[in-house]
Amino acid sequence: MPQFLSTSDVDFEARFQAVLGAKREDSPDVDAVVAEIIADVRSRGDDALIDLTAKFDRLELTAETLRFSGAEIDAYCSQVSEADRAALQLAADRIRAYHERQMPEDAFWEDAAGASLGWRWTPVSAAGLYVPGGIATYPSSVLMNAVPAKVAGVGRLAMVVPTPDGAVNPLVLMAARIAGVDEIYRVGGAQAVAALAYGTGTIAPVDKITGPGNAFVAAAKRRVFGKVGIDMIAGPSEILVIADRDNDPDWIALDLLSQAEHDESAQSILITDDAAFGQAVAEAVDVRLQTLERRAVAGPSWRDYGAIITVRDMEEAVALSDRIAPEHLEICTADADAVTARITHAGAIFIGGWTPEAIGDYVGGPNHVLPTARSARFSSGLSVMDFLKRTTLARMTPEALRAIGPAAERLAISESLEAHGLSVRARLDQLNRD
Amino acid sequence: MPQFLSTSDVDFEARFQAVLGAKREDSPDVDAVVAEIIADVRSRGDDALIDLTAKFDRLELTAETLRFSGAEIDAYCSQVSEADRAALQLAADRIRAYHERQMPEDAFWEDAAGASLGWRWTPVSAAGLYVPGGIATYPSSVLMNAVPAKVAGVGRLAMVVPTPDGAVNPLVLMAARIAGVDEIYRVGGAQAVAALAYGTGTIAPVDKITGPGNAFVAAAKRRVFGKVGIDMIAGPSEILVIADRDNDPDWIALDLLSQAEHDESAQSILITDDAAFGQAVAEAVDVRLQTLERRAVAGPSWRDYGAIITVRDMEEAVALSDRIAPEHLEICTADADAVTARITHAGAIFIGGWTPEAIGDYVGGPNHVLPTARSARFSSGLSVMDFLKRTTLARMTPEALRAIGPAAERLAISESLEAHGLSVRARLDQLNRD
Known part of the structure; x- marks a missing residue:
């Protein structure tokens, strides 16, 4: 009741x-185990991935079989029914159309003081997508993470998905193909997150990791945060x-x-x-x-x-x-x-x-990765913004510096940051000499 | 050299x-100390703040003097020279003008299937701003954090600033006044972060905490993340x-x-x-x-x-x-x-x-709170976006559900989520009966 x-x-x-x-x-404290796994992957790379996958997923891999080959992906995708493929395609198309509207615009303008100001959005160069294996394997989550990344313009999108005992969900690979995922590796757990963050011989490091996972994956994401960006911990x-x-x-x-x-x-x-x-x-x-x-x-x-x-x-x-x-x-x-x-x-x-x-x-069309546990008070669902970053731009003319430089110098002095003030003053003195 | x-x-x-x-x-491991401080503030509220401020800042406070009164702020602001005030005002005006351009737009549209989709941006209801005291006390940081929060529409902006031995920087209070900060408390350290996150008798809890601080403040922000939002750890x-x-x-x-x-x-x-x-x-x-x-x-x-x-x-x-x-x-x-x-x-x-x-x-005009340690690969400086969150919107008509519902049902079945599929099927069956 x-x-x-x-x-x-x-x-x-x-x-x-x-x-x-x-x-x-119910968050089991797995942090010590996860710290060990990450250290192992950082020091032994592919060898650690292979050993840990044998241990946790009961699957024997080599550096050559860590990654799904194109032919393997073809073979799994051919097992997907036409109805399922069409449903995934419709979903991907609608998610893409929605997220394309989220793309923010660059700006650059000149203000009254003669300063040119603005910003520019650029995509993260490489992103990693964690996809759970086992019982909760959701092709829809592949679309919800991968499509926004590709809409944002992420050049390299690497996906990791554990295949315990070799079990592969063909729909997950089909969704990855439809969404434009560039690389797929059959590894999971904290070891996969470590590989994405630090790189191994086979897996090049990424700049941002998104996607849901169990307590080990969540703890690993928390640990690599800073080295790479992560999405929310759902x-x-x-x-x-x-x-x-x-x-x-x-x-x-x-x-x-x-x-x-x-x-x-x-x-x-x-x-x-x-x-x-x-x-x-x-x-x-x-x-x-x-x-x-x-x-x-x-x-x-x-x-x-x-x-x-x-x-x-x-x-x-x-x-x-x-x-x-x-x-x-x-x-x-x-x-x-x-x-x-x-x-x-x-x-x-x-x-x-x-x-x-x-x-x-x-x-x-909207994303299904959304803030939980009352965090909608201060955060938003996944979007193209998670795969973009903004660089601010400023360009002063001599006139602009003359107009606003003295205030900067004044504030620098008030904060006892002399070099800040002098860097402005040296230029103002030159203007006064000209 | x-x-x-x-x-x-x-x-x-x-x-x-x-x-x-x-x-x-050089990150000293202060996590255990910080955990104790947070627990203390959660259990004893104002009393803990008062005791910890006496201990760390050598300052005796009461529940009544935790907060700066309007008259106190007036008195400190009157110590600020006209030139400094004008420089702060010029800075605030330029930061405001820049950040106003960052405000994102809401959207709501109808697509070819008849589905209405969109999103809406809303401000965080209450934000907390940490301002360091002691040697590195920067009025410019007050402006860089507070102005974007107010531009975003944050209703309640509470600032905390330690005043060791009672030392107050009048420029910090002046900057807070110019930026529109609503409440100022003379507490700092992990205890101030805990108070903002969990609330005390005097300080109501906030939804998001931003601003720089020392190792204790950074560790406290990491710990309260999830309960509230935080900005980057610089x-x-x-x-x-x-x-x-x-x-x-x-x-x-x-x-x-x-x-x-x-x-x-x-x-x-x-x-x-x-x-x-x-x-x-x-x-x-x-x-x-x-x-x-x-x-x-x-x-x-x-x-x-x-x-x-x-x-x-x-x-x-x-x-x-x-x-x-x-x-x-x-x-x-x-x-x-x-x-x-x-x-x-x-x-x-x-x-x-x-x-x-x-x-x-x-x-x-652009923000000076920016990503450090190579994190510009995946993150951006502080902006109005840090004080806003996006709610996605979707509204189906019967026709839209007829068009795209079957694909949703199909994917739900493929993910073994029967109730998801039935929630769509029940409505489609009704449409077929109509």
Whole structure:
């Protein structure tokens, strides 16, 4: 049974805080192991990768077979059905079209003082994409990471994916091919992250690493951060649905379950202004849980972290939603656009009853890599910006320096940075002599 | 003596690697101490802040005096000379004008499938700004952090600044007032970061913390990351100057020294296509070092990490510069615009001999918080984007769902996520019944 809360309850605030603060993440302390693995890869390179892959993935590799050959990729891709290939292509095309609109513009202008100012965006030269193997192997995540990188103009995109016991998901390779991934290596875990960050004989180092992974991968990403850039460290998935009574309870139940089935630590919350509708959704969830393939995952998630919150009106719903700052927010109300306009903190909003969150996981176009654990208060989902960096530009004329240089000199002196001031003064003196 | 290198030397590559890889950062391991301090502030709030401030800053505070009152700020600001105030105001105005141009635009459009897609930018609700006290107290850093936050629309901007033995820099308070900082607290160190992240009786928690600090502050920022957002952890400052013979060696020497005087670990590098010019700059540095106020800092920096690299042509200079990926890059060559256009990795570029880097530290307009330690390969300087986050938007019509829903269902099934598929299928079935 999920939690049932109502803003009319006297103990609402305490219970809401408990739902908000529920410690859902189980982070085993793997940092010491990960530090050893990284040191091993840094010192022994490919040999370390080969040994660690034999140990963890029970797979014997050589420096020659670390990388998937073009012929191997061809062979795996030929196993993909035409329907699956077409679905991946449609998803990739839509993700590409959306992310192309995110490309920021360069700027360079001259201001009233005669200073030319601006900035220029350039892509990261080389990026690495971590793709989990084993049970949670998602071709959609390959598209969501690789397509923005390629739209940004990343020249070299290297992907790592473990193949435990040699098991390969052909859809993952197909997605990589469609997205334009340049190199694919059959390694995973902390050792793959280390290889991408520091390089080995076979794998050239990259500048930025993105993609989801288990606790070892997350710890490795934290450790190599600084040497390379990383994306966010994602926590368990979350959905908040705000729905009024004019919805099919079964649709809403399925939307809630589509997060719950990801992970026993996932959290699904419904906010409604109709207690009876909330009850109907809870019943619909129970019916679906009887037959759902992943009921062993979705059941515990819904039982332990699910919540149905009854509010007096949509004003309350918006206020609670902003406190939750959900990763995914579905707004199924009569005035969905108006409610959307009042939301401040959310990773992604799915507007209206015809927009199940699952559309956004695959084919909507926006990215499905989104901020979890209330971090939508201060961060954003993956985008082309994660694969670009900005160089600021400034060019002074003698006139511009004459106009603003004295203020710079003054501030430098006030900060006791004499050379800063002198570097301006030497030039101003020259101007005064000219 | 700095290192002298030439790309014509047989051992150039090894020596260049040594310059690139010089371990300049001295990071004492303060993590255990910082963990204790954070735990103390979380459990005891203001009382912990008061005790830790008495211990580290030798200053007795109460819950009432933790925050600077408006009258106190008035009194300190009245000590600032009109010339200093005007210089700060000019700097703030120029920084604001530059950063206003960075504001990204919202978007919402309908695509061929009938799906409405887009995104919306919203500011972080509350931000915290760390300002160091003691010797390195820089009003310019207050402007560089606070102005972009306010341009982004941050509603509440709280600043913390330690005042060891009660010492207050009036210019720091003046800069805060000019930039629109809302609250100023006289606390510092890891305890101030903890207070901003978790809140105390007096200091309400924020969502994002920016600003430079010592090893304790950096370790605290790393620890609270996730609970709140943080900016980059900056390393020692760096400058690379690319200059041909048509420059005054003294100007270039001063530009190199304006980084060296920041920190004994700062790094200043000159690349020139004229060995004699390089020698002349080295001599000019030596002359300036005889009298420079901060020669005890700049001298060791230049001696230990400085380098003068002679190249055959500007093509080589550009290639080396991109390998260095400097925080600050000054281009003082005849064809400075053309050289600038060929650079890929740099935090900020200062174009032409009339643009000393110090202009960018104060009044140019672009931010002076920039990526160090080669991280310009994958990251950017501080900007309004650091105080904004993006919510993606998607709204399907029944027709749009009919067009793209089947592909989503197909991919969900291929990933064994049944509820994802059913959430789309339930709606498609309804459409087929309609």
